[in-house]
Amino acid sequence: MTLAEQAYQQVRWDIISGALPPNQPLRLEQLKQRYGVGFSPIREALNRLQSDRLVVNVALRGFTVAPISIAEMWDAIETRCLIEGDALRRSIEKGDDAWEAHVVAAYHALMLKAKSVSTLPRPVSEADLRALEERHHAFHRALIAGCQSQWLLDFADKLYVETERYRFPNLRDSSPLPDRDIGNEHQVLMTTVLARDADTATQLLQTHYRNTGRILADLIGPLTAV
Amino acid sequence: MTLAEQAYQQVRWDIISGALPPNQPLRLEQLKQRYGVGFSPIREALNRLQSDRLVVNVALRGFTVAPISIAEMWDAIETRCLIEGDALRRSIEKGDDAWEAHVVAAYHALMLKAKSVSTLPRPVSEADLRALEERHHAFHRALIAGCQSQWLLDFADKLYVETERYRFPNLRDSSPLPDRDIGNEHQVLMTTVLARDADTATQLLQTHYRNTGRILADLIGPLTAV
DNA sequence: CCTGGCAATATTTTCGAAAATCTTTATTTA
DNA sequence: TAAATAAAGATTTTCGAAAATATTGCCAGG
Structure with missing residues (x-):
């Protein structure tokens, strides 16, 4: 390299x-x-x-x-909903066995790391957070990897990174919210995808992103308003 | 610079x-x-x-x-339909007077240049073709400029340039097709946009791109098959 | 005759200095 | 005192040479 x-x-x-x-x-x-x-x-x-x-x-x-702002965050999130929504739909329609296998594998790897990190003493090291983040990205990429469009995948990657700028710093600071079980959301999403229920899966994915957006807006908003 | x-x-x-x-x-x-x-x-x-x-x-x-291929062209075109379709819809919903004015201005500038170029002796110079191409790009950008999403505009720009790689070289070689009046397609599209008819406008835009794709595929396909 | 290794050549990648440009500070003038 | 000007300093941008790496051509051995 x-x-x-x-x-x-x-x-x-x-x-x-x-x-x-x-x-x-x-x-x-x-x-x-x-x-x-x-x-x-x-x-x-x-x-x-x-x-x-x-x-x-x-x-x-x-x-x-580059600067960040609530407005830019929502732009990235809504654009992501459009891109990944379509990509997920195509994946579910066209994805083959290999794609399914990768989805299951990526989910499993994410869960393992999430479990191991959750048992670690706080504060969690930069390296561990990064490793968790890598698998989170890999899982979301695996979901749409069957869409057969390199352009959609490229754009999805760009938007993932951009939204991560808002999510990641708050991941470290704030404790996990009691009323939200991310692990469960991921599992339900994967199950729906594997069941090839495109409409429900797309809905779940977009709701997942928009809920994250609302939480982050609440966390960031007050700070930037000062 | x-x-x-x-x-x-x-x-x-x-x-x-x-x-x-x-x-x-x-x-x-x-x-x-x-x-x-x-x-x-x-x-x-x-x-x-x-x-x-x-x-x-x-x-x-x-x-x-970068290489080109029919498959990549269709990927770019279909992704463009998705991105610009959504962006156009949002523009029609949210666009203000200034946006409308820019659309009309860009259309007018494109028509003027198209007319002047059409009267020029063949072969048309590189500079004239480039100037025409600039205005063509400007018109398509103006249509979606009211969408209020920088991400959608960025992606649309990237895809425009990519699809231009397929369109432009054939613009020079082949004479205009008798059964297609691009100027008219642009005018109908603009009129529909200004009438704020989002469904019809989106359909027209996407059909416009897909028809271009079909024509280019016919032109390029035989060549690359050799 | 073909294949593997080695030297020679070509190309990319990296570096640090020089040139160009912007920013700050000091000074002069109204 | 305020505005304008000029010099000094800081920073980016550009260049060409040196280092690192890949490719090609040659020769020996099977």
């Missing part, structure tokens, strides 16, 4: 996890130090992150971490 | 127009000469184009122009 690729993944994670907070100016000299590489790989990473909308760049005035 | 930005726009156009054909290896030394800039701006441009899926990159083995 090239240094540019490594830098890309590291900066990307630091933005998602919040280590590099929204609107933070990204000075090249400082990033060079932080990630221990030269200018070229850093610039390459930042250019790619710009296409992901994780950083913004004004010509000759450098890069900053 | 930075050199990297200029290089980006130039390479992008050369790929869309077909001057740099699909699968063409992009040697840095050669591009450096062609566009008259150093390594850094070229690499920056290629990295951005990779995010647009116009070039592909294998680590340490360099960049090539």
Whole structure:
């Protein structure tokens, strides 16, 4: 793997996890130090992150971490509902045995990690949270992986990462909500998908995302209102 | 504007127009000469184009122009129908007077250019074709610009460029089809949009794209089958 | 004649310095 | 004092050379 690729993944994670907070100016000299590489790989990473909308760049005035806002979060969530809703529908219609198998496997892997993390003493390490996050992403990707559209999958990936910027930092801070069982929601969703009930599954998926949005809006709203 | 930005726009156009054909290896030394800039701006441009899926990159083995195929074209078209269909619907619901004005203006500008180009002696110059293409893009963007979703607009832009790779090269080669009046299709579409008839407008837009797809598939298919 | 390994060449990737541009600070002028 | 101007400093952008890696062509051994 090239240094540019490594830098890309590291900066990307630091933005998602919040280590590099929204609107933070990204000075090249400082990033060079932080990630221990030269200018070229850093610039390459930042250019790619710009296409992901994780950083913004004004010509000759450098890069900053992209801002976040409640409005932008809802835009990402609603667009995700559209993209993944359609992709899930197509997956359920066209998905073969291999697709089903991957869905089951990804769900199982997610559950195992969720269980193991839940028994860990707080605060949970960055590495464990990241591992859990990887499997969460893998599960959601597996659901729509049978849609046979590379464009839908690409867009879904971009939107997943974007919404994660809102979800992840609150995952660390707040304790799990007593009135919401994410594990159960995932299981019901998978069961419905495997039963090939496209309408119900799409509804469940979208409701899942919108409920998350409402909770996050309540958590973030008061803070940004200050 | 930075050199990297200029290089980006130039390479992008050369790929869309077909001057740099699909699968063409992009040697840095050669591009450096062609566009008259150093390594850094070229690499920056290629990295951005990779995010647009116009070039592909294998680590340490360099960049090539992204391949095209009938299957990929249909994927782009169908995804575009989904994205722009929803965006158009939202535009019609939420669009204000300023949005309507921009639609009318963009349509008018497109018609003017189309008329002027149609009177020009063949072959039409690259510059004229590009100018016409810019206005065509602007019109389609204006239609959905009222949707109030930056994500939908971003995705629509990406897909527009991708489908243009299939449409544009055939625009130059083949004469206009006698049984299809694109100008009329655009006018009917705009009238329906301004009448705020979301269902009909969405149908027209999607049919417009799918008809184009069928024609292009017939033109391209025989060639690639060789 | 074919195949595997090795040197030579070509290409990409990375680095650090130089050039270009923006920002800040100090100074002058009205 | 406020506005405008100029110098100094900081930062981004660009370049070309050096390092790392891949590809090609050649030769020996089976």
